[in-house]
Amino acid sequence: MSRFLPLTIRFVNGGTMVVTTVAEARTALAGSWKNKEAPDYLEAVRLVDDAIAGICRPAIAFAAFKKAAAQQGLLKPARPSAALTMLDELWSRFKAPPG
Structure with a gap:
């Protein structure tokens, strides 16, 4: 199954899980949810069950x-990657007025 950008889930019981695949999403769905x-x-x-069975595109299920x-x-909010942080720093130097 394809991999996706990591999502960090914080369950109602306080536990967390990083989800990057449809199979991991299925495991996470079995965790403690609000409703x-x-x-x-x-x-x-x-949709996750259908994707695992091969009758739904994994991207749709995810x-x-x-x-x-x-x-x-x-x-859980994701932090920007190190590369994105560096790019932001470079961009802020270019848009700052000279002086």
Whole structure:
């Protein structure tokens, strides 16, 4: 299965998990969520199961998982990569007035 940019999930019970694959998303969906009856959660479960079975594109399933996690406030904010931080620093030097 394809890999995606890492998502860090903070479960209701305080545990965390980094999710980078559809299989890991399935494991995360079995964790402690705020509302396992929410429509977006149920849709994510269905699509992740379908992706594992080969009848749904993994990218669609992973996007549904991310959406469900975000709506329940379980996504931990990601820090910018080291490369992005360096690029931001360089850009700030170019846009600063000379002097």
